[in-house]
Amino acid sequence: MTLPHVMTAEEILQRDFLPLRARLIEVAAMLDRLDRAGGSPPDDERMGLVAQAIARLSEDRDDRAEDLQRLFSLPYDPAWRESFGIESRSQKAR
Template structure:
């Protein structure tokens, strides 16, 4: 039976990688701010998604990954195969 790690163990294992990823996000946002033009004019859905995801990171408790995944996911389209030219294969 696998024992779950305590918070200190998780932090020790994940801190450097998490810090690195947060710095990557900060750098991307800095590049957006320095770029000519306005990314939000007209409003861009992707920029709004990034802002919502950052806000979700600040919410306490588990479930942040699922919340953020849902922010970036498309609603299910039952005709997606036809839309993207994917042929359905069935065993003969």
């Protein structure tokens, strides 16, 4: 049995550089469009989240994807089914 090949940083960069570059340019273009349109409304917290995400991307750490997922996620609500009007499996069985 052979172990799977673990890619080196150079191999990952070689494979992923162009798609990464395209996504970064896409983000920059979106921010430019917002600026040309007068920016976001002052009470819109989404731009604050975007600014936090961009800052966190520049941090030297290995859990940036998880960190951003948590940043953009709502805290867990044990009563989420009721909030969305969804019956639990135990309620359906009755």
